[in-house]
Amino acid sequence: MTNEPKPRIGILGAGQLALMLAQAAKSLGLDIVCAGQPGDCAEQEARVLPVDLDDAAAVAAFAHQVDLVTIESENIHADVLHGLPLYPNARAIGIAQDRLLEKRFFHDCGIGTAPFAAVDSLDDLQEAIKSIGLPAILKTRRMGYDGKGQVRLRDPEEAAAAWTEVGGVPCILEGMVNFENEVSLIAARSRTGKIVFYPLIENHHREGILRTSIAPFIDATLQHEAENYLTNLLAKLEYIGVLAVEFFVANGHLLANEMAPRVHNSGHWTIEGSATSQFENHLRAIAGLELGSTLSHPTVMLNCIGTMPPEAETAAYPGLFRHDYGKQPRPGRKVGHLTFPATERKAIADWQHRLHADL
Template structure:
């Protein structure tokens, strides 16, 4: 079976690497000729709206998936008229618009932060007065890794935020006084069967995920699974879905979904019986899903900007490095490493030692 992947970043790269042992073959399409997925699979360099290139790809593959949620919905709809596409474009359309996404959560009785749509400076002032400050102003579309947003702590911040983000549809959200940020990574097959990974507790730096730790027997596991199940069933979803939450008091408050394999699930490559990448491929191919149980205590550390030296990483017991084949640049995810220990090992002690060696994990 040949799988087409729209986008050829590190997620597409890791999908292909997970799929080759299963006997799958891959082709990717991306406008960037240097996209790192092209190092491991044939790459068509074309714009996402190049219908001739898309049609040619559809003829060469058995089905198509995508590796980032900002691929144009029109691209996936065009492909869906020519070959099977998973996940379905309908969920992509909702996930790309923060307001529609929150309306979807509310329809499914999933708690969300208080929020208001903003399309003018006057509307921003009214929304800030209604919700109160602090609050966070976000573009409704295309923001990620802390981009396309501004924190408003006082009325004097409104002008600068509007100057930086105005002119496009926005949403103002009340700032949530969360205790933890957690994410659920789940997978649903073509037959409706589902598997759920253990919740991951996430730490960010400058809006970019830095550390994600899998949580065995988390008290919020069941609730996160239920909220995620509601979304997947609504869309008859096929593939891996990530759902990010804020823990506030005794409740989980929805942040956002990502209809794809997700950074906070990278620990599963070594840390779970079946990785999120393999399970995504199993799901979209109509194959049986794999077990999502932990192999032992596990965490994922992102490398932002540049990679530590490979010998340094290899000298750390139970650490598994993954370089993405990308050049160094500020704010760029260039690799990650998974810390996977035997059951019962001193995970906190190992994490402290890792901090000492490579730093920057706090």
């Protein structure tokens, strides 16, 4: 043990991921400051300084006040990131924030993906439809999340409308994968290159938004395959921190969908379900501390989309852990989540029905 002072950490963003990072920082004695806007939900746990994240000078001034910087969203302009003491590094974030670079990078690392093609014009889209076939999804290269910036195509006649709908910005066309399952793997890599993995997580989305995560997804072969893929990605990116990769399971194999260079919604269950949460391990990695054990027990997480259920109703279930991010209700918005030990079958079934059956 050394008595080195603990670093002060700046987070670009002040939403729920920053909030949960700040909660985890408490037990580590780390000081967290967020760059955001007044009223952002991380204010409940940390100081939030008003910073325009599109303004490189303002972000540089914010970074000056802390020892190291991390992110809660990859959708930050690459120009703003250069020259910051940033973990993970700007190259990793730059690849993860552009679906074309990301897919090419997966291929460079020997990881399969859905068939895809770059689309920069309506002509490109028509060509891509011929080479990839339909159904397919047109996705903006940048700034997409929770299914935003995506249009599904079933008929070549829909091309012009889809191109208009995405706003004519650079895109990729991706062939639709007829997957058996969606899973994710979350890993943390320390400054010394040590890696820990959580178990594979089974994820259920509706309308492009994560609804349910079930851990673990038990398949020793796929766990091994996924861990090998992430080991390779992490090393090639010289990555420090938590990385999440979403996969499709198709014909019994993994196809990479996308990666998130940060803590991930499918890992929220680790707060109660693992010896060390993804939030704590991210902070440990970037602060140069030893990584914590990822020993886990079976856990289920349900997202609350749009509104939080009343407290009195969740309180009726003793096995339930309620996380209310304190955000204003809005359709399609992630406002909180509920976590259950997997043994709480009745509570899980009740709440799954209650939260997600109306869609």
